Amino acid sequence: xxxxxxxxxxxxxxxxxALEAHSDHSFYANEKEGVNHDSSLKHNLSGEWLFHYADxxxxxxxxxxxxxxxxxxxxxxxxxxxxxxxxxxxxxxxNIQYPWSTKVQRSFDKKESLKNSFSxxxxxxxxxxxxxxxxxxxxxxxxxxxxxxxAERAIYLWLNGHFIGYAEDSFAPxxxxxxxxxxxxxxxxxxxxxxxxxxAYLEDQDMFSxxxxxxxxxxxxxxxxxxxxxxxxxxxxxSEQEGLLTCDLKxxxxxxxxxxxxxxDPDNRLINRQSCLIKQKQTSVDFGRVSAVKVWDNHRPNLxxxxxxxxxxxxxxxxxxxxxxxxxxxxxxxENIVQLxxxxxxxxxxxxxxWSAKKGRAxxxxxxxxxxxxxxxxxxxxxxxxxxxxxxxxxFLCDHYGIYVxxxxxxxxxxxWVGGHPEENxxxxxxxxxxxxxxxxxxxxEWLKNHSSILMWSLGNESYAGxxxxxxxxxxxTHDPERLVHYEGVSRNPAYRSRISDFESGMYMPPExxxxxxxxxxxxxxxxxxYMHSMGNSVGGLAQYVSLIQKYPQDCGGFIWDFIDQALYxxxxxxGRKVLKYGGxxxxxxxxxxxxxxxxxxxxxMPKPAMQEVRYYYQKLDQLNYKHxxx
Numbered sequence: 001x002x003x004x005x006x007x008x009x010x011x012x013x014x015x016x017x018a019l020e021a022h023s024d025h026s027f028y029a030n031e032k033e034g035v036n037h038d039s040s041l042k043h044n045l046s047g048e049w050l051f052h053y054a055d056x057x058x059x060x061x062x063x064x065x066x067x068x069x070x071x072x073x074x075x076x077x078x079x080x081x082x083x084x085x086x087x088x089x090x091x092x093x094x095n096i097q098y099p100w101s102t103k104v105q106r107s108f109d110k111k112e113s114l115k116n117s118f119s120x121x122x123x124x125x126x127x128x129x130x131x132x133x134x135x136x137x138x139x140x141x142x143x144x145x146x147x148x149x150x151a152e153r154a155i156y157l158w159l160n161g162h163f164i165g166y167a168e169d170s171f172a173p174x175x176x177x178x179x180x181x182x183x184x185x186x187x188x189x190x191x192x193x194x195x196x197x198x199x200a201y202l203e204d205q206d207m208f209s210x211x212x213x214x215x216x217x218x219x220x221x222x223x224x225x226x227x228x229x230x231x232x233x234x235x236x237x238x239s240e241q242e243g244l245l246t247c248d249l250k251x252x253x254x255x256x257x258x259x260x261x262x263x264x265d266p267d268n269r270l271i272n273r274q275s276c277l278i279k280q281k282q283t284s285v286d287f288g289r290v291s292a293v294k295v296w297d298n299h300r301p302n303l304x305x306x307x308x309x310x311x312x313x314x315x316x317x318x319x320x321x322x323x324x325x326x327x328x329x330x331x332x333x334x335e336n337i338v339q340l341x342x343x344x345x346x347x348x349x350x351x352x353x354x355w356s357a358k359k360g361r362a363x364x365x366x367x368x369x370x371x372x373x374x375x376x377x378x379x380x381x382x383x384x385x386x387x388x389x390x391x392x393x394x395x396f397l398c399d400h401y402g403i404y405v406x407x408x409x410x411x412x413x414x415x416x417w418v419g420g421h422p423e424e425n426x427x428x429x430x431x432x433x434x435x436x437x438x439x440x441x442x443x444x445x446e447w448l449k450n451h452s453s454i455l456m457w458s459l460g461n462e463s464y465a466g467x468x469x470x471x472x473x474x475x476x477x478t479h480d481p482e483r484l485v486h487y488e489g490v491s492r493n494p495a496y497r498s499r500i501s502d503f504e505s506g507m508y509m510p511p512e513x514x515x516x517x518x519x520x521x522x523x524x525x526x527x528x529x530x531y532m533h534s535m536g537n538s539v540g541g542l543a544q545y546v547s548l549i550q551k552y553p554q555d556c557g558g559f560i561w562d563f564i565d566q567a568l569y570x571x572x573x574x575x576g577r578k579v580l581k582y583g584g585x586x587x588x589x590x591x592x593x594x595x596x597x598x599x600x601x602x603x604x605x606m607p608k609p610a611m612q613e614v615r616y617y618y619q620k621l622d623q624l625n626y627k628h629x630x631x
Contacts, residue, residue: 296326
């Protein structure tokens with residue numbers, strides 16, 4: 001198969017040879033590796049790569065992926081990072097409009113109108129990455145995959161001159177099988193990253209427009225028998241203080257193997273052990289009842305642990321899998337009150353972009369841990385992952401520290417409908433954009449489905465409403481009836497209100513309007529997916545919203561916009577000092593100026609005065625939350 005540049009122009013082509021999304025569990029070659037969280041079946045390819053930048057597809061080097069290509073003209077670039085922050089392209093901050101607005105005319109209504117739109121786009125920058133690698137000794141003879149954890153916006157992949165695959169969706173992991181073309185030594189890996197494809201129409205978030213390999217790249221080796229997918233189903237009976245656990249497993253390779261399963265409580269005590277002979281590639285394990293269960297919530301993030309061990313028929317360990325989870329139950333009761341573990345749930349939330357003043361969205365694990373600590377210090381108990389999948393590590397941190405997550409799809413199309421023509425919205429109701437939209441919902445669900453911190457799925461942000469969003473809603477409710485589904489954009493098109501979202505949700509709904517809704521025996525609980533826009537001397541009206549939460553149990557709180565400023569360190573041309581710069585400070589056109597500066601923290605993670613107000617009122621709600629749990 002040959003790579004086709006025309007895929008950039010086709011909304012119906014968004015993955016070629018990319019493997020299906022699956023659970024995000026880690027796997028190890030033996031028990032010692034599992035205990036130490038150090039797998040010989042993973043190999044990090046992040047670091048220094050060779051790199052060539054082209055202003056557009058016509059100027060790119062077309063055959064650089066061929067083995068033996070002379071790379072002497074290539075520069076070095078760090079992976080992960082953004083191409084713009086390495087000095088190759090223009091930094092640009094935009095809110096609603098698309099990055100090419102006022103510069104390039106593009107149409108998205110028909111497949112024909114998209115032809116050559118990006119494949120011959122003069123503004124479509126290209127990053128060409130290359131590197132050589134040897135297989136680790138522990139990989140030799142095993143099936144080997146490569147995983148790109150985040151790549152904006154569309155990527156083509158070759159190994160040793162052979163085309164491997166293509167993928168879109170900037171914030172979902174993409175996995176490809178390298179096995180047929182692998183050598184033990186001196187493998188030549190080539191990746192072409194395009195700033196724009198039709199996927200850009202679904203990624204119109206309020207943020208800096210970057211591209212490149214901005215998250216880790218790693219190799220993984222599959223043993224002869226590999227646990228490909230794990231779906232945990234912990235059930236909680238609040239009245240009986242009892243848990244139930246079943247697990248659905250999907251395996252690949254040789255299935256004539258012995259499987260041993262263990263369940264540990266939060267104090268690391270073994271409470272269940274069983275074994276069976278694997279007879280088919282899909283199987284279920286029933287751990288039965290767990291008595292005196294310790295529940296998972298913000299104040300008590302108790303985590304149980306399952307361990308799966310695969311042995312060959314001689315008793316040799318082939319693979320070990322660990323996963324931590326909590327017993328908790330999220331539901332809407334008969335009075336349309338959101339409950340967690342049988343008690344009213346109040347969300348003290350923030351919207352959080354992944355952000356570093358030094359590295360943009362290529363943030364570090366240290367910065368993530370700092371954010372969690374800020375949450376805990378200021379009684380923030382929930383986060384909306386605006387408006388995409390975050391790095392996987394973030395969800396594990398939320399599991400461990402009891403942070404409630406609204407896990408949002410990588411979907412925003414604000415620029416397609418805000419100009420007074422809502423009938424032109426994407427993803428709309430037609431087939432042209434349906435597959436791409438549903439694929440994003442599936443990836444979000446499959447990778448993240450085992451995280452106890454995720455209480456709600458969110459279909460996306462500011463994408464109006466239509467049949468395709470309705471189908472995304474149906475997908476989540478069908479595949480995961482134990483969680484709730486949110487989507488605010490249905491408020492723009494009330495005809496879909498009964499078919500999309502378990503919540504009433506309005507963008508920056510005034511307290512008066514919220515009060516009016518809550519007084520009328522609401523048929524859905526109310527949640528503020530965005531409120532208290534934290535720009536300038538803001539957040540002073542939080543008391544009004546808190547009083548509504550205290551008065552009306554159908555009001556379950558919300559998420560402040562937003563957690564951290566989007567600004568970048570740069571040198572001031574006059575003083576020579578390092579300063580924080582916002583949209584427009586980089587001579588970017590068009591831009592939305594300092595509108596990127598609406599966080600409770602400055603971009604260097606220094607709290608703004610508004611955080612004091614949040615801490616004061618969120619502490620009051622936290623005490624109300626805690627009283628419910630004790631009652």
